[in-house]
Amino acid sequence: MKVLKLILKNALRHKLRTVLTIVGITIAVIAFGLLRTVVTVWDSSVDAASANRLITRQAVSFIFPLPYSYKEKIKSVSGVQTVSFANWFGGVYKDKNNFFARMAVDAETIFDVMPEFLIAPEELATFKKERNACVLGADIAKQYNIKIGDVMTLEGDIYPGRWDFVVRGIYHPQNKNTDDSQMLFHWQYVDERMKIETPVRAGDVGWYIVAIEDPNKAAVISDQIDALFNNSSAETKTETEKAFAQGFVAASSAIITAMNLMSFFIIGIIMLVLANTMIMAARERTREYAVFKTLGFSTFHLTGLILGESMLISILGGGIGIAFTYPIVAGFEQAIPKGFFPFFFIEPVTTIMALGAAILIGIIAAVFPIQRTLKTKIVEGFRFVG
Amino acid sequence: MSELIQVQNVSKSYWRDSFEIPVLSNLSLNVKQGEFMALMGPSGSGKTTLLNLIAGIDKPSSGRVVVADTEISNLGESALAKWRANNVGFVFQFYNLIPVLTAFENVELPLLLTKLSKAERKKHVETVLGIVGLGSHIQHYPKQLSGGQEQRVAIARAVVTDPVLLVADEPTGDLDKNSAAEILTLLERLNKEFNKTILMVTHDPHAAERARIVRHLEKGDLVGV
Numbered sequence A: 001m002k003v004l005k006l007i008l009k010n011a012l013r014h015k016l017r018t019v020l021t022i023v024g025i026t027i028a029v030i031a032f033g034l035l036r037t038v039v040t041v042w043d044s045s046v047d048a049a050s051a052n053r054l055i056t057r058q059a060v061s062f063i064f065p066l067p068y069s070y071k072e073k074i075k076s077v078s079g080v081q082t083v084s085f086a087n088w089f090g091g092v093y094k095d096k097n098n099f100f101a102r103m104a105v106d107a108e109t110i111f112d113v114m115p116e117f118l119i120a121p122e123e124l125a126t127f128k129k130e131r132n133a134c135v136l137g138a139d140i141a142k143q144y145n146i147k148i149g150d151v152m153t154l155e156g157d158i159y160p161g162r163w164d165f166v167v168r169g170i171y172h173p174q175n176k177n178t179d180d181s182q183m184l185f186h187w188q189y190v191d192e193r194m195k196i197e198t199p200v201r202a203g204d205v206g207w208y209i210v211a212i213e214d215p216n217k218a219a220v221i222s223d224q225i226d227a228l229f230n231n232s233s234a235e236t237k238t239e240t241e242k243a244f245a246q247g248f249v250a251a252s253s254a255i256i257t258a259m260n261l262m263s264f265f266i267i268g269i270i271m272l273v274l275a276n277t278m279i280m281a282a283r284e285r286t287r288e289y290a291v292f293k294t295l296g297f298s299t300f301h302l303t304g305l306i307l308g309e310s311m312l313i314s315i316l317g318g319g320i321g322i323a324f325t326y327p328i329v330a331g332f333e334q335a336i337p338k339g340f341f342p343f344f345f346i347e348p349v350t351t352i353m354a355l356g357a358a359i360l361i362g363i364i365a366a367v368f369p370i371q372r373t374l375k376t377k378i379v380e381g382f383r384f385v386g
Numbered sequence B: 001m002s003e004l005i006q007v008q009n010v011s012k013s014y015w016r017d018s019f020e021i022p023v024l025s026n027l028s029l030n031v032k033q034g035e036f037m038a039l040m041g042p043s044g045s046g047k048t049t050l051l052n053l054i055a056g057i058d059k060p061s062s063g064r065v066v067v068a069d070t071e072i073s074n075l076g077e078s079a080l081a082k083w084r085a086n087n088v089g090f091v092f093q094f095y096n097l098i099p100v101l102t103a104f105e106n107v108e109l110p111l112l113l114t115k116l117s118k119a120e121r122k123k124h125v126e127t128v129l130g131i132v133g134l135g136s137h138i139q140h141y142p143k144q145l146s147g148g149q150e151q152r153v154a155i156a157r158a159v160v161t162d163p164v165l166l167v168a169d170e171p172t173g174d175l176d177k178n179s180a181a182e183i184l185t186l187l188e189r190l191n192k193e194f195n196k197t198i199l200m201v202t203h204d205p206h207a208a209e210r211a212r213i214v215r216h217l218e219k220g221d222l223v224g225v
């Protein structure tokens, strides 16, 4: 009890210095939490990719289309369960800042290959029946307050013109890693209009989504699919959805790696800042620590005194930082275009890591001042002039 | 009276890089239980060094130091720390109080190492602060006290554990004449009424007068009586 009081009094000796150090740690922990959140969100979107789904895309780039006719051919490969396909539609819903994925899909099969999109059977049946129907992710429906039966109008860009869709279903995410921010509608509906307006683009498919029975055969099946279209005008590249997801954000990948590293650099830097504060404090108190030793206080007591102060500062900074991280991450989520990350939340492990980092900062920052204090002989301590 | 302090053939050198700085050479000194001895001598003659050896905060290069029946020159670091806590009270020229602690808390500090309860500690602290005449300044911080008052708090801290030996290194060196006189009167009282053995280093002849015996240290040797 007495010791805690002394630790507190020591920490408050240079109030400004202590407050600045705490603020520094707070900011570092917030930056750490934010960076880690972006990293884990990215990681989990890759993790969300299914292992028994393959993506077949144009070999050169996924921005080039594949012919519709490939569907039956891919189906013929042994081990393939279901073949579905999708097209990036783009377009603008009301305002161009309303960012969420809009895709023209094969209504018949899309929910078979995406079992993590949970939809009521009646809704799915209606969706399949009506050509201008669409299905919305629960998150988007909630965000724009759209109900079943509403009409959503998209202003096309890749597919010019005005497009009206009737909402016939809302799908729910199976787990927190499921992206429930997509809008799905009939590829056939889009394609019919293309046949009339831009016949050269009719029959274009963005990529095929291939469900396979055995994820262990993914490599063999991928090779067999690609072999089908060797030397054709549209060669394919087939890979697991996971590999596709990683490739899709290949550019971001470097940034993510940098963020990952940075989150740890920040912890390292703030560790040095606190260590510096603690070393300064220990220097100033050289005589006092000599007094403590003279009075018979032991290594254990002095270690506790210095470590306690260091931990008090780091845990206070860390705690405030963690408390601020939640609203700041929420604010960050508001600020970035909706749907840019399908899901955005602070993983518990991020909080645990931030707290762990704060504790580690406190311990490591105390090492040098403790060492210095214990090493200094009493007589040297009394002769010391700051 | 029996001997409380026996310093036998003690030498002490310091090392600065590879240079040996001899401070005390083959010095012997006995101090009886209940003595009040003043140690005088020019600056750099080794007074503080000798005091530190006797009080167990430094170790001789050779020779024996026996205090209160313990050969302290043989003790290890932590045994010595315990021995100091039980046997010696320290008074320094610059008081060396902990600035963030009140007078009460400063005096209580050595008692935190004992098994005394909070109530018992309080009783002890208030008693000694009363003896040094600071009963009404219990909650004051060092910077709210005068130099003389600070030194009295330091003396209270030195005697609160009831040690047999009190060492004081120039306890009046930083004080004006009146405050110095008060401190010396207090030390005399502790010696006479409470039977503390006191070893005091001083430059001040007035201070030395109060002691019962004066020894002079010159270039590491004790001279005269």
Ligand SMILES: Nc1ncnc2c1ncn2[C@@H]1O[C@H](COP(=O)(O)OP(=O)(O)OP(=O)(O)O)[C@@H](O)[C@H]1O
Pocket (backbone or CB within 6 Å): A379, A380, A383, B014, B015, B016, B021, B023, B041, B042, B043, B044, B045, B046, B047, B048, B049, B050
């Ligand atoms: N820790 C140390 N390291 C190196 N030299 C030291 C150390 N302590 C003391 N000395 C040297 O030993 C000599 C004696 O020092 P000491 O402090 O004992 O003298 P003193 O008699 O107390 O002097 P003063 O009256 O000035 O306090 C001095 O020359 C001093 O520089």
Ligand SMILES: [Mg+2]
Pocket (backbone or CB within 6 Å): B047, B048, B049, B169
């Ligand atoms: Mg001296």
